[in-house]
Amino acid sequence: MGIATMGELSNDELLSRTRKLAEDERRISIEILHHLSEIDRRRAYAKLGYPSLWDYVLKELRYSESAAYRRISAMRALKEHPALEKKIEEGTLSVTTVSQVQSFLKSERDQAHRSYSPDQKEELFRKCENKSSREVTRELLTVSPLAIRVQKERLLTENRTMISFVADEALLGKIHRVRDLSAARLRDPASYPELVDLMSEVTLSEIDPLRKRVRERLPVAVSAKPDQNVALIAPQPTESLGTVRVIPQALRRRVWQEYGGRCAFVDAVTGRRCNSTFGLEIEHCKPLALGGSSRELSNLRLLCKHHNQWLAIQAYGLSKMEPHLQSRKNEIGAKVGESNKETSLDP
Ligand SMILES: [Zn+2]
Known part of the structure; x- marks a missing residue:
């Protein structure tokens, strides 16, 4: 319906159409949360050269930082408490409220080391139904002072x-x-x-490997052999790897310098380079198992944690890799928390 013809609507039509649009909007919000969840599970954002779901939501979907933060944290809440979906759809809980409670629970866990049972969490969500953002903050403050963002x-x-x-x-x-x-x-x-x-x-x-006077504590070379998936996620100490897999110290520094201490992943379609500095690891372009070398600069490149994971998923399949990716949640959550600069401006 164009704006020009809107003037012809009766008051009742105008009100009922708007109500219907708001319902559609809530349904679409939930659809988006489900899609984000699946993208996160597959690391599909990495395919486009983004180092995290956060970057994808911000740059590809063009949400503001506060909107991105609300959606990602609501997405996590929905995954943990599927019953919230119906409440968001009915409008008794907004995405903002769900995200507020979820962030609160995260602060309680990470900063106060206080854990809540599933029942306690659901009770907290229930108490925040049909409340404004300010009322939710007040409600959470009765539980803990961490309801006010401390970082x-x-x-x-x-x-x-x-x-x-x-x-x-x-x-x-x-x-x-x-x-x-x-x-x-x-x-x-x-x-x-x-x-x-x-x-x-x-x-x-x-x-910092980019600095000269760095000690012997650089990221360890990882193997791309299928039976060593775990090494891709959690590199083993140098001593446990065969000498052939160990990248000489000087060469490691050269790899870091070659890529400027940033992730080298490039999206083949858009040409976007990831450039992330988060959790960098040196990767063998041609795996050692296939005769790749740990001694040649041309066979080594720097990848961020999420692109390492993305390539591992492509090589070994999501079902095989998924158990090794579970620990990622907290890291990404922390990253989202760190990057969120507008929380204090939340409506
Ligand atoms: Zn990357």
């Missing part, structure tokens, strides 16, 4: 981000210890940015 990353200008989080006593003690021991190197009193910068420098000089 935030907010972009202030192009090169300034405000980071805030809550530190427990132990962490605060460690930060103060760093401050005291670094008094000679830093201003007195050292600011938090200075302290975090110092800690980052010390850590990176130890673990």
Whole structure:
């Protein structure tokens, strides 16, 4: 119906059509959540060169960060509690509310180490039915103070981000210890940015393969042999691999430099390169089992965790790989949480 003819509708027609459209919208929302869930299961976003479901939803589907966050967290909730589907469809629970409760449960689990039984979770969702976002926050606050987001990353200008989080006593003690021991190197009193910068420098000089003075703790070469699927997900310590599989230290550094410390996966259709820096591993282009070499730069490339998984799924099949992919949930969840810069602006 065009806008021009809308004026001809009676009031009753206008109201009933709008009601019908809202119902359709809720049904489509659920359909989208189911599709996202299946895309996540298959790692299908990796096919298009995206390093995560988060990037796919943001860049390919063009949702805002807050909309992407709500959908991904509602998708997780729906997977865990299929009964929520009917409530979203009826409109007693919105995608926003479901996502709010799901994020709350995640904070409770990750930050307060408090777990809820399936019944307790369902009871919490039930208590939040037919409530506005503000009312849901109030409801969750009666359960735990973690209902208020305690970790935030907010972009202030192009090169300034405000980071805030809550530190427990132990962490605060460690930060103060760093401050005291670094008094000679830093201003007195050292600011938090200075302290975090110092800690980052010390850590990176130890673990960043792109830096010269890196110690012997680089990602381990992985084998693409079918009977060693697990190695693709959780690389074994160097000692347990045959010497032929070990990539010499200097060569590893060259691989990292060759790809600029970023994932080398390129979508053949769009030419989009992934470029992710998350969970990078060195991959053999031609598997060792098929005679590929660990000694030639041309046979080695850098791939992010999700592209390693995507290629493994293509090589060995989803059913065989799926059991090894289960641990991914928390990592992706954490990533979504970290990247979510607009939660405080949620409607
Ligand atoms: Zn990648």
